[in-house]
Amino acid sequence: NAGVTQTPKFRVLKTGQSMTLLCAQDMNHEYMYWYRQDPGMGLRLIHYSVGEGTTAKGEVPDGYNVSRLKKQNFLLGLESAAPSQTSVYFCASSYGDGTEAFFGQGTRLTVV
Amino acid sequence: KNEVEQSPQNLTAQEGEFITINCSYSVGISALHWLQQHPGGGIVSLFMLSSGKKKHGRLIATINIQEKHSSLHITASHPRDSAVYICAVRPYGGATNKLIFGTGTLLAVQP
Numbered sequence: 001n002a003g004v005t006q007t008p009k010f011r012v013l014k015t016g017q018s019m020t021l022l023c024a025q026d027m028n029h030e031y032m033y034w035y036r037q038d039p040g041m042g043l044r045l046i047h048y049s050v051g052e053g054t055t056a057k058g059e060v061p062d063g064y065n066v067s068r069l070k071k072q073n074f075l076l077g078l079e080s081a082a083p084s085q086t087s088v089y090f091c092a093s094s095y096g097d098g099t100e101a102f103f104g105q106g107t108r109l110t111v112v
Numbered sequence: 113k114n115e116v117e118q119s120p121q122n123l124t125a126q127e128g129e130f131i132t133i134n135c136s137y138s139v140g141i142s143a144l145h146w147l148q149q150h151p152g153g154g155i156v157s158l159f160m161l162s163s164g165k166k167k168h169g170r171l172i173a174t175i176n177i178q179e180k181h182s183s184l185h186i187t188a189s190h191p192r193d194s195a196v197y198i199c200a201v202r203p204y205g206g207a208t209n210k211l212i213f214g215t216g217t218l219l220a221v222q223p
Contacts, residue, residue, distance in 0.1 A: 041215060042198070098202060100145075105154035106155075
């Protein structure tokens with residue numbers, strides 16, 4: 001039972017570098033989400049997708065892009081990383097709107 | 113002021129104690145979630161509720177919609193319960209699956 005799998009688990013980037021975080025789910029969920037978690041703050045929604053081929057902005061989308069080319073995968077891209085993007089990133093998926101969400105193990109990203 | 117407030121922020125208990133974590137919110141909601149996050153680990157959904165009470169093993173979650181308040185109780189606490197417990201609410205009429213998260217309660221259960 002893989003559930004929601006995020007890769008990589010850890011990454012250090014230099015300012016200006018780009019990278020892609022991969023989220024894969026094997027539960028045939030329609031909805032997928034990317035959150036960031038920062039100290040002293042609740043999780044904040046970056047982008048989400050309500051189905052294959054669709055994406056939408058969340059609460060803090062600036063500096064990030066996403067793609068959902070396949071139903072099971074949701075990619076989060078940082079085109080030009082900034083120190084303010086140092087955070088722990090969580091992917092989640094759910095069957096539908098308002099249903100239980102399943103989270104991945106998180107990706108700890110440090111931008112120096 | 114955050115729309116979702118949790119108390120306490122930190123809690124230390126002795127093994128076997130009964131634990132209560134509180135969540136208060138200021139918006140009308142359609143559902144409330146309790147989540148568990150172990151140190152360095154992922155996030156696990158414990159409960160999703162919109163009224164009344166739910167129980168799973170030693171965990172009990174209650175919600176009072178009129179008072180905009182929810183509690184998470186742990187009976188016979190154990191060191192493996194040590195984790196951050198997060199409350200999240202889904203506002204009425206919010207954007208798709210928009211959740212507002214609390215900042216979490218860090219629980220340490222000592223043997």
